Amino acid sequence: MDRPLLAILxxxxxxxxxxxxxxxxxxxETCTFVAAVVKFALVASMLPIILGGGTLESxxxxxxxxxxxxxxxDALGLLFALVASALWIVTSxxxxxxxxxxxxxxxxGYFASFAxxxxxxxxxxxxxxxxxxxVFYEMLTLATYxxxxxxxxxxxxxxxxxxxxxxxxxGQALLIATVWASTLAPGEGFQPGGFLPADAGAGVLxxxxxxxxxxxxxxxAVMPLHGWLPxxxxxxxxxxxxxxAVAVVKAGVFGILRVVGYVFGVDLLRxxxxxxxxxxxxxxxxxxxxxxxxxxxxxxxxxxYSTIGxxxxxxxxxxxxxxxxxxxxMFYIAAHAFMKITLFFVAGSLYVEKHRDKVTQLAGxxxxxxxxxxxxxxxxxxxxxxxxxxxxxxxxxxxLGAIDAGRTIFVFVLVTSGxxxxxxxYPIVHDAFFGKPExxxxxxxxxxxxxxLTITALVSITLGLAPDLGFGFFTxxxxxxxxxxxxxxxxx
Amino acid sequence: MTExxxxxxxAIPMVTAICLPLVARLSPGAARAVDIxxxxxxxxxxxxxxxxxxxxxxxxxxxxxxxxxxGIEYVVDPLSGGMAVLVAxxxxxxxVYADSQRRQLPAWRSGVYDSLFMLLFSGLLGIILxxxxxxxxxxxxxxxxxxxxxxxxxxxxxxxxxxxYLLLGTIAATFYLLGVGYLYALTGxxxxxxxTSQLPAIVGTAPFGVAVTLIVLGLAIKxxxxxxxxxxxxxxxxxxxxxxxFIAAVMSKVSAYxxxxxxxxxxxxxxxxxxxxxxxxxxxxxxAVAASVMAVAxxxxxxxxxxxxxSQMGYILIGFSISNAHALTGALLLIVNHAVMKGCxxxxxxxxxxRTRAVxxxxxxxxxxxxxxxMAAFTVAAISMVGFPPTAGFFSKWYLLQGAVExxxxxxxxxxxxxxxxxxxxxxRAIERxxxxxxxxxxxxxxxxxxxxVGMLVPVVVLGITVLLLGLFNRAIVTGVIxxxxxxx
Numbered sequence: 001m002d003r004p005l006l007a008i009l010x011x012x013x014x015x016x017x018x019x020x021x022x023x024x025x026x027x028x029e030t031c032t033f034v035a036a037v038v039k040f041a042l043v044a045s046m047l048p049i050i051l052g053g054g055t056l057e058s059x060x061x062x063x064x065x066x067x068x069x070x071x072x073x074d075a076l077g078l079l080f081a082l083v084a085s086a087l088w089i090v091t092s093x094x095x096x097x098x099x100x101x102x103x104x105x106x107x108x109g110y111f112a113s114f115a116x117x118x119x120x121x122x123x124x125x126x127x128x129x130x131x132x133x134x135v136f137y138e139m140l141t142l143a144t145y146x147x148x149x150x151x152x153x154x155x156x157x158x159x160x161x162x163x164x165x166x167x168x169x170x171g172q173a174l175l176i177a178t179v180w181a182s183t184l185a186p187g188e189g190f191q192p193g194g195f196l197p198a199d200a201g202a203g204v205l206x207x208x209x210x211x212x213x214x215x216x217x218x219x220x221a222v223m224p225l226h227g228w229l230p231x232x233x234x235x236x237x238x239x240x241x242x243x244x245a246v247a248v249v250k251a252g253v254f255g256i257l258r259v260v261g262y263v264f265g266v267d268l269l270r271x272x273x274x275x276x277x278x279x280x281x282x283x284x285x286x287x288x289x290x291x292x293x294x295x296x297x298x299x300x301x302x303x304x305y306s307t308i309g310x311x312x313x314x315x316x317x318x319x320x321x322x323x324x325x326x327x328x329x330m331f332y333i334a335a336h337a338f339m340k341i342t343l344f345f346v347a348g349s350l351y352v353e354k355h356r357d358k359v360t361q362l363a364g365x366x367x368x369x370x371x372x373x374x375x376x377x378x379x380x381x382x383x384x385x386x387x388x389x390x391x392x393x394x395x396x397x398x399x400l401g402a403i404d405a406g407r408t409i410f411v412f413v414l415v416t417s418g419x420x421x422x423x424x425x426y427p428i429v430h431d432a433f434f435g436k437p438e439x440x441x442x443x444x445x446x447x448x449x450x451x452x453l454t455i456t457a458l459v460s461i462t463l464g465l466a467p468d469l470g471f472g473f474f475t476x477x478x479x480x481x482x483x484x485x486x487x488x489x490x491x492x
Numbered sequence: 493m494t495e496x497x498x499x500x501x502x503a504i505p506m507v508t509a510i511c512l513p514l515v516a517r518l519s520p521g522a523a524r525a526v527d528i529x530x531x532x533x534x535x536x537x538x539x540x541x542x543x544x545x546x547x548x549x550x551x552x553x554x555x556x557x558x559x560x561x562x563g564i565e566y567v568v569d570p571l572s573g574g575m576a577v578l579v580a581x582x583x584x585x586x587x588v589y590a591d592s593q594r595r596q597l598p599a600w601r602s603g604v605y606d607s608l609f610m611l612l613f614s615g616l617l618g619i620i621l622x623x624x625x626x627x628x629x630x631x632x633x634x635x636x637x638x639x640x641x642x643x644x645x646x647x648x649x650x651x652x653x654x655x656x657y658l659l660l661g662t663i664a665a666t667f668y669l670l671g672v673g674y675l676y677a678l679t680g681x682x683x684x685x686x687x688t689s690q691l692p693a694i695v696g697t698a699p700f701g702v703a704v705t706l707i708v709l710g711l712a713i714k715x716x717x718x719x720x721x722x723x724x725x726x727x728x729x730x731x732x733x734x735x736x737x738f739i740a741a742v743m744s745k746v747s748a749y750x751x752x753x754x755x756x757x758x759x760x761x762x763x764x765x766x767x768x769x770x771x772x773x774x775x776x777x778x779x780a781v782a783a784s785v786m787a788v789a790x791x792x793x794x795x796x797x798x799x800x801x802x803s804q805m806g807y808i809l810i811g812f813s814i815s816n817a818h819a820l821t822g823a824l825l826l827i828v829n830h831a832v833m834k835g836c837x838x839x840x841x842x843x844x845x846x847r848t849r850a851v852x853x854x855x856x857x858x859x860x861x862x863x864x865x866x867m868a869a870f871t872v873a874a875i876s877m878v879g880f881p882p883t884a885g886f887f888s889k890w891y892l893l894q895g896a897v898e899x900x901x902x903x904x905x906x907x908x909x910x911x912x913x914x915x916x917x918x919x920x921r922a923i924e925r926x927x928x929x930x931x932x933x934x935x936x937x938x939x940x941x942x943x944x945x946v947g948m949l950v951p952v953v954v955l956g957i958t959v960l961l962l963g964l965f966n967r968a969i970v971t972g973v974i975x976x977x978x979x980x981x
Contacts (some may be wrong), residue, residue, distance in 0.1 A: 067887070136883055138880050139880075147929070152930075161924075164916075168913060175890075176905060179897050179905075
C-alpha cells in the first residue's frame with residue numbers, strides 16, 4: 001500500500017466523516033481520535049525503513065506536465081511527520097476537554113478543519129518536490145483560517161484577517177519562487193545538497209532565495225514577518241498549541257530547512273553570501289522576540305513571542321549549515337514541539353478552568369494545580385536550555401555547529417537567549433509555586449486536559465535524558481543533516 | 493448522419509429556437525421537453541465531434557458540398573471542438589437552472605425566452621465552428637442580438653444597461669466587420685485558411701495593420717477587456733441570473749476564442765500581428781490589476797463578480813501576449829476554468845438573490861446557514877478564482893506564471909500575483925461574511941424553506957464539483973485537448 005499517501009488521506013477522510021456526522025460529540029471525537037491513531041501508526045510504520053537509510057516514495061501523480069505531485073519520505077520529513085501526528089493524538093484528547101470546558105460553539109467545524117490541517121501538515125512533511133510542498137502549504141493556510149477565527153468575535157475575525165494577509169502574500173511569493181525554480185531546474189525534486197544549478201549566478205539565485213524565505217519565513221515567523229502569530233492567539237488554545245506551536249510554524253521552519261538544505265544546498269548559499277544574512281536575521285529575531293516576550297503580560301501572547309524566538313533557533317541552525325548545526329536545528333523541531341505544546345496546554349487549562357490568562361494572575365496556582373504547573377515548569381526549563389531537558393540537546397548541537405561553522409558569535413546569541421527565556425519564564429514559575437494565592441479554590445483541570453500535558457511534559461524530560469528513545473528523533477536528525485552535508489548520503 | 497455533425501451542432505439549436513415559441517403556445521410542457529432535449533442533443537454530438545477530431549485530426553465540413561474558398565466551411569479541430577463541448581455543457585446546466593425561474597413566466601413569454609437562449613447558444617457555437625471570417629461575424633451578431641434580448645429581461649435598470657451594451661456591441665461588431673473588409677480587399681477571400689495562405693504578400697502593409705487593429709478592438713470590446721469593459725458590470729448585474737450565468741460564463745470566452753483563432757491561427761503569431769499582441773499584453777497587465785481594484789470597491793456582489801471577469805479576461809490576454817506554450821496552455825485552461833468558476837459563482841449568486849434578495853457583500857452575512865450547499869459551491873469556485881491548489885484556478889495560474897517566468901516577463905508575473913492577491917481580498921471578504929457573520933434577519937424570507945428548488949441547486953453543485961475535478965484531473969484536459977489545440981509556435 002501507498003503509506004505516505006494514506007497517511008495524508010486518512011485525516012482528510014476523517015474531515016469528511018466528521019462533517020457528515022455533524023453534531024454528535026461522542027461519534028465526532030471518536031472519529032478524530034481514531035484518525036489520529038491510524039495516522040500516527042502509518043507514519044511510525046515507516047520508521048524502520050528510514051532508519052535503515054532508505055526512503056519511501058509513492059507513485060508520482062502527474063497533475064500536469066511539469067507539475068507532479070510527488071511524495072517522498074526521508075529522514076527530515078519523517079521526523080516532522082512523527083512529531084505532528086503524535087501530538088495530534090494528544091491534542092485531540094485535550095481539545096475534547098478544552099472545548100467542553102469552555103462550552104465552545106461549532107465544534108464540528110473545529111474538528112473537521114483540524115483534521116484537514118493535519119493532512120496538509122503531513123503532506124508538507126512528505127512532499128518530494130516544490131510544487132507538492134506548495135500545494136500542501138497553501139492548503140494548510142486555508143484550513144487554519146477558520147480555526148483562527150473560530151470564536152467569531154470581532155477580535156477573532158480580525159486575527160483571522162491578519163493571518164490571511166500575511167500568509168496569502170507569503171504564499172504568492174512562494175508560488176513565484178516555486179515556478180522560477182521549476183523553470184531553472186525542470187522536474188527536479190528535493191535533493192540533499194540542493195538541486196539548483198550553481199551556474200545560474202548570484203543575480204538570479206539571490207532574489208530567488210529572498211522570495212523563498214519570504215514565502216516560508218512568514219509561517220516560520222521570522223522577524224519582521226512575525227506579526228500574524230501573536231494576533232492568531234485569539235484562536236482556541238488547542239489550535240494555538242498544535243498549529244501555532246507545532247504544525248503551522250514548524251511547516252515554516254521545515255520549509256526553510258528544505259529550501260536551504262534540499263533546494264539550494266548549504267555550499268551554494270555560502271557562495272552567494274545568503275547564509276550569513278539569514279543567520280543574522282535569525283539571530284536578531286531570537287533576541288528581539290525574547291525581549292518582546294518579557295513585556296507581554298498575556299500568557300498566550302508571551303508564549304507566542306517565545307515561539308517566534310525559538311523558531312529562529314532552527315532557522316539559525318539551517319543558516320549555519322554545519323552538520324551539527326543542521327542536526328541540532330532538525331532535532332529542535334521535535335524538542336520545541338513537545339515543550340511548547342506543554343506550555344500552551346497549561347495556558348489553555350488555566351484559561352478555561354480558572355479564567356486566568358495574564359501572567360500576573362498565577363500567584364500560588366501550583367497549590368491548586370500541582371500537576372499542571374509542574375508541567376509548565378518542565379516545559380519552561382527545557383525552553384531555557386537547562387541540561388537534562390530536551391531543549392538542551394538541541395541547543396548544545398546548535399552551539400557545537402556554530403563553532404564548527406566558525407561563527408562563534410552565535411553561541412553567545414544562544415546563551416543570551418537562554419537567559420532571556422529564564423527571565424520571562426522563571427517569574428511565572430516562581431509566582432505559581434511560591435506566591436500567595438488570591439483565593440484558594442478548585443483543583444486540577446479535568447483529566448482530558450491534565451493527562452495530555454503530563455504526557456508531553458514527561459516526553460520533554462525523557463527525550464532530554466535519552467534523545468533517541470522510542471522514535472529515534474536524534475538519529476533521524478543526524479541522518480538528515482549528514483545527507484545534506486554530503487549531498488545525498490543514503491538518499492537516492 | 494454523423495458526417496453532418498459540424499453543421500448539426502449549429503443547426504439543431506437554431507431550428508429548436510425557431511420552433512420553441514410555437515410549441516410553447518401549444519403546450520408549455522412539450523416546450524420544456526423540446527428545449528432540454530435540444531441542449532442534450534448538442535452536448536452529445538459536440539462530444540462525439542471532439543472525440544473524432546482528437547482521434548483523426550481536424551474535420552473540415554463543406555456546407556452544401558461547395559469547396560472552400562468559395563463555399564462556406566465549418567472546422568472542428570481540437571480547439572473549436574473543446575470550446576464547443578464547454579459551451580454545450582454550460583448551456584445544458586444553465587437551462588436546467590433556468591427551468592425553475594422560467595416557470596413563473598406566462599407560457600408565451602417563456603417560449604420567447606427559451607428561444608432567445610437557444611439562439612444565443614446557436615450563435616456561440618457558430619462562432620466557434622465558423623471556418624471563414626464573415627460567417628464568424630454573422631454568428632457574432634446572432635449571438636449578440638439574442639443576448640441583448642435576454643439581458644434586457646431583468647427590469648428597467650437592465651434595459652438601460654442593455655442599451656449601453658447594444659451601442660458598444662454594435663460598434664464592436666462594426667469594427668470587426670470593417671477589419672474583415674480590409675482583409676477581404678487585400679486578399680479577395682474570407683476563408684480563414686485561404687487568408688493565411690496569402691499572408692506573406694500583405695504582412696507589413698498599412699491596410700493590414702488597420703485590419704488587425706480593428707479586428708482586435710472589436711473582439712476586445714466583446715470580451716469586455718479593460719478599458720473596453722464599461723458596458724459589462726451593469727449588464728451582468730441586472731440581467732436575470734440564468735442569463736448572467738450563461739453569458740458571463742461563455743460569451744466573453746467565445747470572444748476570447750475568436751481572438752485567439754484570428755491572431756494565432758489565421759494571422760499567425762510571429763510577425764504578422766506581433767506589435768498588436770505586444771500592446772495588447774501591456775493593456776491587459778493594467779486591466780488585470782485595475783479591474784481587481786475596482787472589484788474590491790464594489791458592494792454589489794454581482795458587480796464584484798463582473799469586475800473579476802474583466803480582470804480574468806486580462807489574464808487570458810496576458811497569456812496570449814506571452815504566447816509561449818505554457819502561457820497559451822494557461823490561457824486556454826483559464827478559458828475553460830473561468831467558464832465553470834464564473835458560471836458557478838453567478839448562478840449561486842442568482843440563487844441567493846432569488847431566495848433572499850440579498851445582493852451586497854454585507855447582506856451575505858450568515859448565508860452559509862440559509863443556503864449551505866449553494867454557498868459551499870460558491871466558496872469552492874471563489875477559492876478557485878483566487879487560485880488555491882488543488883482547485884482548477886490554481887493550475888491555469890501556474891501555467892500562466894510559468895510562461896511569464898520562462899519569457900522573463902516579470903511585469904506580467906507580478907501583475908498576475910497582485911491581481912490574485914486582490915481577488916483573494918474581495919472573495920475572502922465575502923466568504924468571511926458568509927460563514928462567520930451572524931444571520932441577518934432583514935433578508936430572511938420564508939425562513940423555513942430549505943435552500944432553493946433542486947433544479948437550481950443541482951447545476952450550482954455540479955459546477956462546484958466540476959471546479960474541483962477540473963483541478964484534480966486537468967491533466968486529461970491539458971494533455972488530451974489543449975496540447976492538441978495549441979497553435980504552432
